[in-house]
Amino acid sequence: MEIKNVKNIIVVDDDRSIRVVISTALSRAGYNVKSSGTAAGMWRLVESDFADILITDVGLPDGDALDVLPKLQKIKPNLKIIVMSARTTLLTAVRAEKKGAFEYLPKPFDLDELLNLVSNTFLPQKLETNSSTSYNSSKTIYDSGPVIGKSVAMQEIYKIISRIVNTDLTVLILGESGTGKKLIAKSIHDLSLSNNKLFLNLNMQFFDDYKFENLIKNLQDYNLKDFKSFDELSGSTIYIKSITDSSLHQQKNFLNFLEIDLSHLSLNNPHFIKPRIFVSSKNNIYNDVEKGLFRKDLYYRLNVIPIKMPSLKERFEDIPDLSSHFLKRNFQNKLINRSIPHEGLNLLKEYSWPGNIRELENVIERLCLLSSTDNISTNLIQQVLSEDRPTVDSKYEENLELYFKNYLNRYFKDFDENISLNNLHENFISKIEKPLIETTLKLFRGNQIKTSKCLGFNRNTLRSKINAYNISVVKKRKV
Numbered sequence: 002m003e004i005k006n007v008k009n010i011i012v013v014d015d016d017r018s019i020r021v022v023i024s025t026a027l028s029r030a031g032y033n034v035k036s037s038g039t040a041a042g043m044w045r046l047v048e049s050d051f052a053d054i055l056i057t058d059v060g061l062p063d064g065d066a067l068d069v070l071p072k073l074q075k076i077k078p079n080l081k082i083i084v085m086s087a088r089t090t091l092l093t094a095v096r097a098e099k100k101g102a103f104e105y106l107p108k109p110f111d112l113d114e115l116l117n118l119v120s121n122t123f124l125p126q127k128l129e130t131n132s133s134t135s136y137n138s139s140k141t142i143y144d145s146g147p148v149i150g151k152s153v154a155m156q157e158i159y160k161i162i163s164r165i166v167n168t169d170l171t172v173l174i175l176g177e178s179g180t181g182k183k184l185i186a187k188s189i190h191d192l193s194l195s196n197n198k199l200f201l202n203l204n205m206q207f208f209d210d211y212k213f214e215n216l217i218k219n220l221q222d223y224n225l226k227d228f229k230s231f232d233e234l235s236g237s238t239i240y241i242k243s244i245t246d247s248s249l250h251q252q253k254n255f256l257n258f259l260e261i262d263l264s265h266l267s268l269n270n271p272h273f274i275k276p277r278i279f280v281s282s283k284n285n286i287y288n289d290v291e292k293g294l295f296r297k298d299l300y301y302r303l304n305v306i307p308i309k310m311p312s313l314k315e316r317f318e319d320i321p322d323l324s325s326h327f328l329k330r331n332f333q334n335k336l337i338n339r340s341i342p343h344e345g346l347n348l349l350k351e352y353s354w355p356g357n358i359r360e361l362e363n364v365i366e367r368l369c370l371l372s373s374t375d376n377i378s379t380n381l382i383q384q385v386l387s388e389d390r391p392t393v394d395s396k397y398e399e400n401l402e403l404y405f406k407n408y409l410n411r412y413f414k415d416f417d418e419n420i421s422l423n424n425l426h427e428n429f430i431s432k433i434e435k436p437l438i439e440t441t442l443k444l445f446r447g448n449q450i451k452t453s454k455c456l457g458f459n460r461n462t463l464r465s466k467i468n469a470y471n472i473s474v475v476k477k478r479k480v
Contacts, residue, residue: 009034009052010027010033010053010055010056011035011037011051011054011057012035012036012057013055013057013058013061014058015038015058015060016058019058021166022112022162022166023036023056024036025163026115026116029191030116035051035052038061039063040066040069041063043061043069044073047073047077047080053080054083054119055081056082056083059086066084083115083118085110104118104122111322148181148185148188149319149326150316150322151318152318152319154311154316155311158308162188165306167193167194169274169275169277170305170306171305171306172186172189172280172306172307172308173303173304173305173307174186174310175282175285175286175307176309176311177312178357179313180310180358181310182310186238186279187240189279190240190279195274195277198236200237201239202242205241205246205248205251207223208251208252208254208255209251209254211255211258213257213262213265216262217230217231231270232273234276235270235272238277238279239276239277239279240279240280240281241255241280242280242281243282244281245282245284245289247295249294249296252296256298260302263275285431285469287468287471307471309471312357313361318350320349320350320361323361328340335369339372340375340376340377345379348383348386349382364385368381434470435472437456438452438456438463438467442467443475447475448476449474
């Protein structure tokens with residue numbers, strides 16, 4: 002797709018985090034970007050004859066952007082205007098069109114969706130309409146694939162990313178298996194100013210026999226044969242998965258690498274930039290610290306910016322977009338063109354997804370292979386989901402006690418009593434207590450007084466359990 006030489010864009014939004022994310026994505030895509038948080042600032046930028054495209058929110062602190070659009074178009078008739086708004090109503094969309102907007106984009110939206118829209122403004126008008134459904138997607142801003150999701154949970158993740166993307170702060174990414182922890186780390190790297198530097202994907206086994214003098218050779222042995230010198234570490238990103246799946250010896254070596262060896266490199270070379278560190282865990286690290294399984298000093302060294310990835314069942318409204326993405330990718334890779342009807346998407350949204358996004362991806366791939374028609378039937382979806390579901394009689398789901406007994410029977414089926422297993426009671430209680438507290442907090446819109454009263458705890462006990470389980474408390478006013 003060829004873009005004309007002048008590629009200047011104005012981004013206007015009173016939310017700084019949104020401005021940063023959009024501006025960074027557009028800059029990464031090769032555009033020149035200026036931004037403002039007010040209608041007055043937008044007016045000054047347009048008058049300066051800077052932009053070909055204006056991307057603006059509707060509600061600004063000093064006025065309604067839609068009221069200004071006709072005046073802007075009089076002085077800049079060739080300016081293409083994209084209006085975005087959280088007021089996702091028909092009335093707002095109609096107003097935007099009547100005021101002369103090139104396109105209306107309801108919030109929340111995916112960055113790739115916005116980039117596609119911006120690219121289309123530079124195309125001849127006759128090419129803007131696509132006569133047939135196509136899976137030729139535009140180049141994504143992420144090397145690792147797009148981060149998809151319009152849910153409230155994902156919007157909160159985006160806000161955190163916007164604030165840390167161009168910092169060197171250490172990030173601890175928590176979440177169940179298959180929630181996309183590595184994808185988030187890689188996406189932050191891809192959006193950052195250091196995106197041309199190395200992204201090293203390691204695990205704690207790397208620090209088994211770690212010695213600083215062998216670092217280059219160890220990295221070469223770790224599928225990085227082209228790694229030549231310490232200079233290549235400068236400004237890089239190091240991602241270490243499953244940080245809690247490590248021994249105390251590995252943790253000690255990793256801590257020495259962070260606090261001694263990287264500092265040594267910085268002192269000896271004033272141009273050396275310390276690598277940015279991302280680590281991930283599916284477990285609650287603080288619980289491992291309390292049990293003596295994880296070093297407290299390393300925990301506080303890593304727990305600078307925590308990001309809690311939601312499970313798929315906590316963001317079920319993202320399932321249609323995720324499914325669409327996997328269908329498109331399957332078409333691109335295997336030329337199998339499939340679609341899922343509305344009833345089928347509802348089945349996917351009602352499923353529990355114990356394997357999260359990774360399980361959804363596998364299910365979509367299986368459906369594409371098994372379906373004999375372009376439109377995947379609901380019967381096939383039900384069949385595939387029932388194969389993935391643990392073999393539990395539905396009657397157990399209606400009685401929590403019976404369901405849990407059945408779960409324990411399966412758990413101990415292959416249990417080896419010779420293997421030391423500590424804190425079995427605590428492990429199982431946490432599986433029940435954490436979702437109970439999370440659900441009750443959500444019921445009372447984050448009000449801890451009402452939650453503690455309902456659960457039968459005093460408020461201090463509730464607070465300590467919230468910290469121990471790393472539960473995010475979101476306070477909402479009743480509307």
